[in-house]
Amino acid sequence: MTSTAGRPAAPAFDVERYRDDFPILRTTMRGRPLVYLDNGATSQKPQSVIDATTSYYAEQNANVHRGVYQLSENATLAYEGVRAKAAQFLGARDPREVVFVRGTTEGINLVAASYGRAQLRPGDEVVVTAMEHHSNIVPWQLVCDERGAKLKVIPMNQRGELLLDQAAKLITPRTRIVAAVHISNSLGTINPVRELVAMAREHGARVLLDGAQAAPHMPIDVQALGCDFYTVSGHKMFGPTGIGLLWGRAELLDSMGPYQGGGDMIRSVTFEKTTYAAIPARFEAGTPNMAGVAGLGAAIDYLAALPWPAVHEHESRLLETATARLSEIPGVSIVGTAEHKAPVVSFVMDGVHAHDIGTIVDQEGVAIRTGHHCTQPVMDFFAIPATSRASFAFYNTMDDVDLLVRAVRKVREVFG
Amino acid sequence: MSDLSDLYQQIIVEHNRSPRNYRVMEGPSRTAEGDNPLCGDRIKLFVKLEGDTVADVSFQGKGCAISQASASLMTGAVKGKPVAEAEKLFHAFHDMVTGKAAPDAAALGKLAAFGGVKQFPARVKCANLAWHTLHAALANQDTPVSTES
DSSP states (O other): OOOOTTSOOOOOOOHHHHHTTOGGGGOEETTEEOEEOBTTTOOOOOHHHHHHHHHIIIIIOOOTTTOOSHHHHHHHHHHHHHHHHHHHHHTOSOGGGEEEESSHHHHHHHIIIIIIHHHOOTTOEEEEETTOOGGGTHHHHHHHHHHTOEEEEEOBOTTSOBOHHHHHHHOOTTEEEEEEESBOTTTOBBOOHHHHHHHHHHTTOEEEEEOTTTTTTSOOOHHHHTOSEEEEEGGGGTSOTTOEEEEEOHHHHHHOOOSSOSTTSEEEEOSSOEEEOOTTGGGOOSSOOHHHHHHHHHHHHHHHTSOHHHHHHHHHHHHHHHHHHHHTSTTEEEEOOOSSBOSEEEEEETTBOHHHHHHHHHHTTEEOEEEOTTOHHHHHHTTOSOEEEEEOOTTOOHHHHHHHHHHHHHHHHHHO | OOOHHHHSOHHHHHHHHSOTTBSOOSSOSEEEEEEETTTTEEEEEEEEEETTEEEEEEEEEEOOHHHHHHHHHHHHHHTTSBHHHHHHHHHHHHHHHTTSSOOOHHHHGGGGGGGGGGGOGGGHHHHHHHHHHHHHHHTTOOSOEESOO
């Protein structure tokens, strides 16, 4: 076990013990053990998450916030219990600050549509970064177009690191919102979000952080980050699909109008006038994804119990080894070489398109993502059509790295 | 189990490396563009018609080996052929890569090298892109062809 200089080594991470929690990791693919390296797209689920979702339907299913009967009250208690747990998980001061959404995409859309539309005036500015996922670009374009506001972009260098001196110039008194990705899905860069928050504060701008890729790799503390909104996707943090969290400061959420209209988000409705519920119900129109919430609760418990210092050591080792060994293959270049990175390795190979790489490594039982990763501006910046991306989770092993490297070498054999 | 060597036959790897008829054409009778937005494969096709004959055909493009080799081999296959013959090849090729018919080596010639594509469902669109673009050019469609309509 290696450790970063100057820091004491964490106790070794017993990866096999944790792999046992994930039934899909015992399956085979094309007759070989599955090597799942597409965690940036979606993560696998531990048995506890699968059980929580199943037992919700088997034992607890009733609509929340509606019935006076016991089963419905139990469902409501469980649902609100997960909200309290999620608040603690994110470092929120109050469970009312946590809104259940479908995922990060909906979290951003909610803030853009509700907060953005009310706040932005012609000539105002929204600032994003050059490495945003399409989901943190398009919602802002929509609202900027509608309000006559301007979208500005903080550039990055060739390593995939934000240029903070440029950011300081781009964030101005006209900036209302800074929307930034905490960890880039295509490059792996861990962004200096505290610095961005400080710049935004100077000019009174609000900050939304897209935490989709951060939640599976680090504990989140919105108070320490200092942002105003933070949003995550359940399925990328070992929870179910179709459920996520949006955290927002209570005073901001309180000031915001509804996002969607429907049941559960109202106080009273007449044909003449409707008054809206208090937060967070105001933003949760319709019957929510109750089974998803149950599963997300189990995922939060799972993450909270991980030995984080050891997980960090393990993930850095996977990242460093995969980066070094892929770089040794003739014609391979790593895309995204920031100093601070999550275990995401995007790469290109001279003369070979990413989809050919994807097909060939798939034949070896290795699942990686190939394409633009919903970050077309990042591909344009590096003047490449696509990358191949291996994104690791704590349950990946050094054997997975070996098999990845062997599979990528096979690509060289096919293409010469 | 599908076999890689069925997909990446030597001729496909070679045409990807050195595509034939890879050029912009002066004064084409028809042009058409095709793209596969999920993969980023892109081609622009130029066709010169003389009467009912495809007198010349060329392309430019970017993308995976299957899409670019398919475009290269297609240009060789349809050059000098009557339009009706080219259309017939389009259907025969389509049926082969989607698994509707076994490769007919006599009819398809070198194009039979794409017979292995049917084992890789995710790659069928790559092989078909050039042919759909040709079909659009011959039909004189002016909207770009997309595999995701």
